Amino acid sequence: MSERLDTGSRHTDASAEAGEGTWPLGSFGAAQPDVTQADAAAVDLAVSTVIFALRTDDRFGAQGATPTLWLPLVRRIREPFEGLWALPGGPLRSSEGLADAARRSLGDTTGLAPRYLEQLYAFGDVDRSPSSRVVSVVYWALVGSSEAARATVGQNVRWFRSDELPPLAFDHNLIVEYALWRLRTKMEYSRIAHAVLGETFTLAQLREVHEAVLGRRLDPANFRRTIESSGALVDTGERLTGTRHRPPKLYRYDSSAQLVDNGPLPHT
Amino acid sequence: MSERLDTGSRHTDASAEAGEGTWPLGSFGAAQPDVTQADAAAVDLAVSTVIFALRTDDRFGAQGATPTLWLPLVRRIREPFEGLWALPGGPLRSSEGLADAARRSLGDTTGLAPRYLEQLYAFGDVDRSPSSRVVSVVYWALVGSSEAARATVGQNVRWFRSDELPPLAFDHNLIVEYALWRLRTKMEYSRIAHAVLGETFTLAQLREVHEAVLGRRLDPANFRRTIESSGALVDTGERLTGTRHRPPKLYRYDSSAQLVDNGPLPHT
């Protein structure tokens, strides 16, 4: 609780944007603590990303395995939490927007570009980092399965099943939980599932994505009707052959349709 | 675009939380710009709040007027945007959480405590402030109508109808628009409308809140059934007398029921 830190003139504009300091009256009640603006200088800002991809668990024979949700983590090589796994991220550079920073840290880690990217939440509890005060603006992303298959792994980068996570650094377990909740909630009323598939795909493949994310089986007949009536798909006229059953139709995204409704916010 | 700022040792822990810097391989592709961590030091962090209250427009005779959404703004007394109206807010103090900061700036401005408070979004475009780089974590809040009636106003604090806003400082017009969208979207499936009412209230009063927020009339009969079946209300057994028609029942919140589903996130 060290207040009145002397940080020089760096933060003279910290309140430039806000109404703070423009308050015309004295203090309200007794709740106005004696804190100077300089106190704000001790807060650091970082951007992290929860990256989801659909993968089949190849620990067993890859035959017939249903895909599940995976995410890449990086091992920390310094204190605090040295040795633990954490979400990829880093400090925000002054020349890049928040989403840009998320996109970049994602590329640094996996070498891939996200098919979908959305801001998740800003985490800023006082005690979430034992060393310094850090506020993290967290994004969540989806990457295509085919690309995720050839994503980078290394000594300090590894993919984990979203339901088999080890204890993570900081509050990152909570963050991943929240990202999973948002993914599942949004999946129910939007079209983001397309983001993990290739250019063309069958309805069964799309349904498999929904099932993996939601964690339950869906009725093929009803799923077909729901998706078709949403108008999000276009029939390519082609079919997928080589299966040992009736060849299914191949669909494509309707590029004119929005993935999600972000309200008045521009889409990233 | 000033990179490589020398800001001393202040930000040595800026990447303490994130995986940045732990990347074991060299650069990926050609996309790794030559930027040091110190570049991150030039970003300031602020917390602002969009505060909503339900008021009747007393410019006309207050009789029979339907209430509308209002919000308090503060006038900027320094550059940039000096003289324009802006959302209340201020820098984040190192000893307070994000929600605490929002709650405090709300209290500083209106002297009131919010009945509902939720994080809205983090705004961090590079050019949203002409002077310095500022990332704003924005909250939105609801305050009770009765308390809002005796809220503070002054030379530099004034209430505005949400649909009659002047041009605001920074990107605050967009922020208010987005807050309005979230309020309306959430109102459809949650119970936050209770937050602007008093301890007890009639169904017509509750319906009036919904109508004001959604901007359309609702069928009293259907509204009653929807709300009653949600289980959010408790019949107090009392009735409101003094009206010139059949006295309506008075209800109370079911304190055990959650206002909204935030997933795994704790409620503020």
Place this chain on the structure above:
DNA sequence: GCAAAAGTGTTGCTAATACACCCATGC
């Protein structure tokens, strides 16, 4: 033919809507 998955049809349930109608109070 047989297995397997694609694709269609039908039924029933639930929730939202529209709207007709009765109830209880102040005046």
Place this chain on the structure above:
DNA sequence: GCATGGGTGTATTAGCAACACTTTTGC
């Protein structure tokens, strides 16, 4: 009484879940 909103009943509709059924391929 009559006006006014409180409060109830009911028919219609849309959407979704359940599930029986038909179709088309590989083997």
